[in-house]
Amino acid sequence: MAEAEFDRAKAKTFTQLMVRHLEGAAVSIMIEVGRRVGLFEAMATLGAVTSAEVAEKTGLSERYVREWLAAMVCGGIVEYAATERTYRLPREHAAGLTGASSRNLTGMAEMFPLMNRVIPDVAEAFRTGRGVPYSAYQPDFTGLMDRRSRPRYDELLFSAYLAKPEGLVPRLDAGIRVADVGCGTGYCIAQMARRFPKSTFVGYDISSEGIREARAAAHGLANASFVVQDITRLETPAPFELITAFDAIHDQADPAGVLRRVCAALSPGGTFLMLDVWASSELADNVGVPMAPYLYTMSTMHCMSVSLAGGGPGLGTAWGHQVATRMLHEAGFTDVKLFERVDPANSLYVARRAEAS
Numbered sequence: 001m002a003e004a005e006f007d008r009a010k011a012k013t014f015t016q017l018m019v020r021h022l023e024g025a026a027v028s029i030m031i032e033v034g035r036r037v038g039l040f041e042a043m044a045t046l047g048a049v050t051s052a053e054v055a056e057k058t059g060l061s062e063r064y065v066r067e068w069l070a071a072m073v074c075g076g077i078v079e080y081a082a083t084e085r086t087y088r089l090p091r092e093h094a095a096g097l098t099g100a101s102s103r104n105l106t107g108m109a110e111m112f113p114l115m116n117r118v119i120p121d122v123a124e125a126f127r128t129g130r131g132v133p134y135s136a137y138q139p140d141f142t143g144l145m146d147r148r149s150r151p152r153y154d155e156l157l158f159s160a161y162l163a164k165p166e167g168l169v170p171r172l173d174a175g176i177r178v179a180d181v182g183c184g185t186g187y188c189i190a191q192m193a194r195r196f197p198k199s200t201f202v203g204y205d206i207s208s209e210g211i212r213e214a215r216a217a218a219h220g221l222a223n224a225s226f227v228v229q230d231i232t233r234l235e236t237p238a239p240f241e242l243i244t245a246f247d248a249i250h251d252q253a254d255p256a257g258v259l260r261r262v263c264a265a266l267s268p269g270g271t272f273l274m275l276d277v278w279a280s281s282e283l284a285d286n287v288g289v290p291m292a293p294y295l296y297t298m299s300t301m302h303c304m305s306v307s308l309a310g311g312g313p314g315l316g317t318a319w320g321h322q323v324a325t326r327m328l329h330e331a332g333f334t335d336v337k338l339f340e341r342v343d344p345a346n347s348l349y350v351a352r353r354a355e356a357s
């Protein structure tokens with residue numbers, strides 16, 4: 001009876017889907033290997049070439065290069081001319097695989113080795129529900145995040161993110177007090193401090209590795225400082241006119257507490273600028289959205305797990321617009337504006353602390 005109900009066409013379609021998932025995972029591994037050894041950058045400068053020519057140009061082993069090229073050809077990344085036995089990386093493909101801009105998507109695959117490394121910890125957390133601490137991802141995580149975010153900040157920090165709140169840039173020009181919570185390696189602080197010399201900037205992060213790098217990178221900037229600080233316990237001597245959080249709220253152990261602290265640390269009428277992942281809080285809305293499986297995977301393998309490890313709610317990477325907006329209101333912000341997709345992956349929330357009455 002059960003056999004009669006088995007839908008063979010559906011099973012076949014599903015097998016095909018599984019095959020595509022497995023192919024994608026396999027190609028991602030090879031993308032990361034190719035990125036590490038500089039094969040994409042090299043291929044982008046060579047026209048149609050044999051594997052021997054690629055090996056000679058890169059100083060890599062021809063046998064490894066040939067096997068990697070085969071995976072790239074079958075994965076649709078490199079083109080192959082069978083008669084000449086030559087390989088070519090089309091310019092249109094190279095644009096998404098090389099260079100320092102955010103169009104280079106290989107940084108997304110760079111996350112996978114770290115996520116693979118913590119599979120045993122995450123599997124154990126499924127049994128205990130206790131999460132995986134931030135420390136399990138170090139020392140790699142800080143540098144990975146930095147490399148992944150930096151091109152986006154170079155391209156969009158001033159033109160898209162800081163430009164959204166009306167009148168903010170003139171106030172930064174005139175000189176205000178600014179904090180960045182969860183600042184990582186402090187790249188945004190350093191960029192802002194250079195651009196707005198009359199404003200003063202403080203970066204807070206719980207990671208001493210991140211703050212060490214931040215201090216080194218901001219060397220010589222008199223208006224930038226960095227503090228190793230758990231922002232759930234943020235105490236500020238004087239209020240800030242602007243607080244920013246770039247991709248730093250959804251994985252907090254106490255996100256509601258952090259938002260309350262941020263609101264309290266602002267001067268009346270002060271602005272909170274929160275860049276966070278574009279998503280709906282409703283799973284059904286995210287089905288079929290490109291990269292949604294990546295979001296839920298990164299959430300399970302990192303963002304949700306680090307929050308749970310700290311005794312937090314584990315909001316997850318796809319906590320979404322509805323939950324984020326509600327939490328900002330609950331934290332005491334009076335005016336919350338959402339700018340969806342200010343870049344391909346993120347939305348921007350601009351929230352204000354009420355003016356003093």
Ligand SMILES: C[S@@+](CC[C@H](N)C(=O)[O-])C[C@H]1O[C@@H](n2cnc3c(N)ncnc32)[C@H](O)[C@@H]1O
Pocket residue numbers: 145146149181182183184185204205206207210229230231232245246247248251252253
């Ligand atoms: C996803 S990273 C984003 C880093 C940086 N803003 C960027 O965009 O590259 C989140 C950062 O929040 C920091 N963080 C997490 N919990 C924190 C806490 N309770 N207090 C301070 N920093 C925290 C982490 O160490 C990490 O550097």
